[in-house]
Amino acid sequence: GESVGLHLPTLSVQEGDNSIINCAYSNSASDYFIWYKQESGKGPQFIIDIRSNMDKRQGQRVTVLLNKTVKHLSLQIAATQPGDSAVYFCAENNGDNAGNMLTFGGGTRLMVKP
């Protein structure tokens, strides 16, 4: 399940199950979104991206869904494996005048139980 508060939200899943990680973004003008995976002791790694003219994009074992109406982004991982254990970040290009920066969400820790 998930835990919130001072700790990083955590999603615990059984190996082989599907995982869904959610992200609420802030700016309705954002037009580009990225999911990153950060393993312990490493930098964030690109997983998949999506532009605002799409509502779904699929990669290898991963799918990103975008709901612009409620400003919600999700990452679905099929057949979750122990190697998927990491912290996952969504990032939005907020499209404002401040150089169109990527703004990162707070992250969700995915723990895969063998």
Add this chain to the structure above:
Amino acid sequence: DTAVSQTPKYLVTQMGNDKSIKCEQNLGHDTMYWYKQDSKKFLKIMFSYNNKELIINETVPNRFSPKSPDKAHLNLHINSLELGDSAVYFCASSPGRWVGEKLFFGSGTQLSVL
């Protein structure tokens, strides 16, 4: 083979000291960044350089001074280190000038100020 490399990996120092972190990318990218990740894993942009030109300077104390001798290098110098500077610092790069595009991160420098 490393795309974005930063040194050192770990940096432990006393309050008041001055330290530098180096970053190099061999991807041929035009834009480089420094991000700070706090203990809650929150990632925040500090600086961005495009072809040696500063294009983003977020609200960062003047004690932090980035230097880009060429477009493949972006170093971060920190003066008069404080306890609150303890964090993981990530260097990143992206292909073009548009700073809201996909970022490639280094493996991070964990700075501990005692």
